[in-house]
Amino acid sequence: MNTVLWVIYPYICLAIFVVGHFWRYKYDKFGWTTRSSQLYEDKLLRIGSPLFHFGMLGVIAGHVMGLLIPQSWTSAIGISPHTYHYIALIGGIPAGLATVAGLIILVYRRRRTGPVFSATTVNDKVMYLVLGIVILLGIWNTIAGSLLQFGGEYNYRDGVSPWFRSIFYFQPDAALMAGAPIGFQLHAFFAFLLFAMWPFTRLVHVFSAPIGYFTRPYIVYRSSDVRPGVGVGTHAPARGWDRPELQKKE
Amino acid sequence: MRVMAQMAMVMNLDKCIGCHTCSVTCKQAWTNRAGTEYVWFNNVETRPGLGYPRGYENQEEWLGGWVAKNGRLSLRAGGRLKKLLTIFSNPKMPSIQDYYEPWTYDYETLLGAPAQENFPVARPYSLISGKPMNVSWSANWDDDLGGSLEHAAKDPMLKGIEDKVTFEFEQTFMFYLPRICEHCLNPSCAASCPSGAIYKRSEDGIVLVDQDRCRGWRMCVTGCPYKKVYFNHKTGKAEKCTFCYPRVEVGIPTVCSETCVGRLRYIGLVLYDADRVLEAASIEDDHALYEAQRSLFLDPNDPAVAAAAERDGIPGDWIEAAKRSPVRRLIQDYAVALPLHPEYRTMPMVWYIPPLSPVVDVIKDTGYDAEDKDNLFAAIETLRIPVEYLANLFTAGDVAPVNRVLKRLAAMRSYMRDINLGRDPRDEIPESVGMSGEAMYEMFRLLAIAKYEERYVIPTAHAEQAHALEELATDCPVSEYGGGQPEGILGEGSGRPTPVAAENLRMLQNRQRADSLENPLIGGGSKQGRVNLLNWDGIGMPEGLFPDRDAETSRETSGDRS
Numbered sequence: 001m002n003t004v005l006w007v008i009y010p011y012i013c014l015a016i017f018v019v020g021h022f023w024r025y026k027y028d029k030f031g032w033t034t035r036s037s038q039l040y041e042d043k044l045l046r047i048g049s050p051l052f053h054f055g056m057l058g059v060i061a062g063h064v065m066g067l068l069i070p071q072s073w074t075s076a077i078g079i080s081p082h083t084y085h086y087i088a089l090i091g092g093i094p095a096g097l098a099t100v101a102g103l104i105i106l107v108y109r110r111r112r113t114g115p116v117f118s119a120t121t122v123n124d125k126v127m128y129l130v131l132g133i134v135i136l137l138g139i140w141n142t143i144a145g146s147l148l149q150f151g152g153e154y155n156y157r158d159g160v161s162p163w164f165r166s167i168f169y170f171q172p173d174a175a176l177m178a179g180a181p182i183g184f185q186l187h188a189f190f191a192f193l194l195f196a197m198w199p200f201t202r203l204v205h206v207f208s209a210p211i212g213y214f215t216r217p218y219i220v221y222r223s224s225d226v227r228p229g230v231g232v233g234t235h236a237p238a239r240g241w242d243r244p245e246l247q248k249k250e
Numbered sequence: 251m252r253v254m255a256q257m258a259m260v261m262n263l264d265k266c267i268g269c270h271t272c273s274v275t276c277k278q279a280w281t282n283r284a285g286t287e288y289v290w291f292n293n294v295e296t297r298p299g300l301g302y303p304r305g306y307e308n309q310e311e312w313l314g315g316w317v318a319k320n321g322r323l324s325l326r327a328g329g330r331l332k333k334l335l336t337i338f339s340n341p342k343m344p345s346i347q348d349y350y351e352p353w354t355y356d357y358e359t360l361l362g363a364p365a366q367e368n369f370p371v372a373r374p375y376s377l378i379s380g381k382p383m384n385v386s387w388s389a390n391w392d393d394d395l396g397g398s399l400e401h402a403a404k405d406p407m408l409k410g411i412e413d414k415v416t417f418e419f420e421q422t423f424m425f426y427l428p429r430i431c432e433h434c435l436n437p438s439c440a441a442s443c444p445s446g447a448i449y450k451r452s453e454d455g456i457v458l459v460d461q462d463r464c465r466g467w468r469m470c471v472t473g474c475p476y477k478k479v480y481f482n483h484k485t486g487k488a489e490k491c492t493f494c495y496p497r498v499e500v501g502i503p504t505v506c507s508e509t510c511v512g513r514l515r516y517i518g519l520v521l522y523d524a525d526r527v528l529e530a531a532s533i534e535d536d537h538a539l540y541e542a543q544r545s546l547f548l549d550p551n552d553p554a555v556a557a558a559a560e561r562d563g564i565p566g567d568w569i570e571a572a573k574r575s576p577v578r579r580l581i582q583d584y585a586v587a588l589p590l591h592p593e594y595r596t597m598p599m600v601w602y603i604p605p606l607s608p609v610v611d612v613i614k615d616t617g618y619d620a621e622d623k624d625n626l627f628a629a630i631e632t633l634r635i636p637v638e639y640l641a642n643l644f645t646a647g648d649v650a651p652v653n654r655v656l657k658r659l660a661a662m663r664s665y666m667r668d669i670n671l672g673r674d675p676r677d678e679i680p681e682s683v684g685m686s687g688e689a690m691y692e693m694f695r696l697l698a699i700a701k702y703e704e705r706y707v708i709p710t711a712h713a714e715q716a717h718a719l720e721e722l723a724t725d726c727p728v729s730e731y732g733g734g735q736p737e738g739i740l741g742e743g744s745g746r747p748t749p750v751a752a753e754n755l756r757m758l759q760n761r762q763r764a765d766s767l768e769n770p771l772i773g774g775g776s777k778q779g780r781v782n783l784l785n786w787d788g789i790g791m792p793e794g795l796f797p798d799r800d801a802e803t804s805r806e807t808s809g810d811r812s
Binding site: 118 | 282283284285287330331333334336337338339340341343345346352354356375377378379380381382436437440441443444445446448449450451452453454460461462463464465466467468481482483484485486487495499711
């Protein structure tokens, strides 16, 4: 069971993650977007979205630090586990709280603003559910596990982190994860589920972070010879062509 | 010098009757889809008025376009770093309320109503929320100065001249301003796009959104000071006027021009020096921008320019077309066309001939001779109201160029009256506005009676690329995936690829229901027997327009036609 959960399952999820993105990019560039709902509602989004996204950036940075940097490295430059822990909580808790606050505002907005809710697909709803579970479990692990230390002390840098790294150098060690508290196990489980869903949801927008904007010239010139979508729109109705239809809501 | 060609348009505002045909046909052709209900690639505004979206010209509010500071040009809404820091929610994006909430009517109630005493009513329903709504604003709510005391008074262009413009019914003036995307030389929408999805075509300067690269960050909507990039809320992508590039590539004018009742639009090429665009846009004095932009345009009749154009890869027939371009003549030779809002520094390429009619109307009402040069000149000078207002629109508030243009138009009226009444033409009239009699007569011909071929001088895209053009579409749509067979034979896509421009309903039905792809379809024609109604000039009856009643007649009509 441990092998299935902590070796086979992560590899399947990561394989779907990688191949899925290639597939989506090749066949659905048109659908590769955040599908912004700012046109419908602005006020809540202006607060919730930056709160959530900047919080998320902090959370990701924290995960990179905690999961990818081995404990031996930080010890080698003289950071004791205690100091490390302190740094992680100082950075992590505000980022986590911003993320949760942002998420709550965004979910509230999505549910309560009629047009935004109408534009929410089943795909979106499932994705938000899994994303929400992952975030809440993560917060739980940080607050209940690390800060208040329910159920004893657990140093994830001895268990979860080496296991996570072991996946990437193809020597997965399920035992490391088997000993982790249930909160961490669930967090990892749902995180990998999210990875598997990733390429098929609007989360793909993460990979369009427009870093190239810093280096490209302001005005882009392009020859009409370069026509990646040539022929598109000449046979079936062009992509994005849908009849405007009224779905009445009293 | 780097010579580039730009497809450009001039609109003669004196001829616009505000019928909105351009808007309607454009919408039918391009934005009759879910998600683009509120999108008007072409719209016609009554000025003074708020325009569409409401008050879009107030850049202190909407932060569109560029600003020049210390000779450096920067985006008014903030540069690259600020764009990326605010990418999670655009701080300055018009909401759907600034456009209008699109709606439809509950027609089912009418159709399904039982016999009853009271007449059933179709209620308006929002296409955004699906709920019943009160229609209280739309794209042309202030059309023809409707509600002008309330709305037109808020026109951002009235700033500074509020006291001179009255909205008393007897003293108002108004004109129509049709607007499409300006296809700017220095487009701030493209500069605002974090993904680099908006590009300027190097052949003809048309500004397009690559739908595959757009990621829906919405910065272009803010960046465009004309608010002519729209966000499709269903697909999550930006969309804008395409200058009907599939039509222009095969040499036919845009839908808005083709269907313009007043025939007020002119399309043609302009050659310009791409290396100097940034320099011209960075000039700090707003009033100098109009002349700065004119100085970018190159004269294709100059052998040095023609040689440089050839060196930069502009085909010979394009250079010839630039020589005959009505747009170049109106902007450069006669200098009667002005850019819309040069102060946004995007170097717009849809120019306008300002309307003389408000002035003429005022003179006529006072009982004086409205064709007389001196009366008109005096009126242009003293009737500050329209001139200052026009200057706010077309020359960043500088009245001198507007006065010059209006005087030329007024002089043309007087000069041509003598000719039309069989009197001797008085050459001192054109001379008084710095033109020769011959040039003035040519200008009159171009403005008043120019035929289709003179109004639209559109060189086609090149034969060597022709198979890839949307309109011809002989390129195999699946060839990039290694396939070569026609697609399935069911549904809209059955049969051969359909040109974008048009096919009528009957043809569509015939094509879909035909037993075989090779069977004759309509009018005795082959499977290619389709009629492109949009480039039908109205003369004769194109083959295949109606089903064949009798093979003889059909052949005769087509014989007449050719």
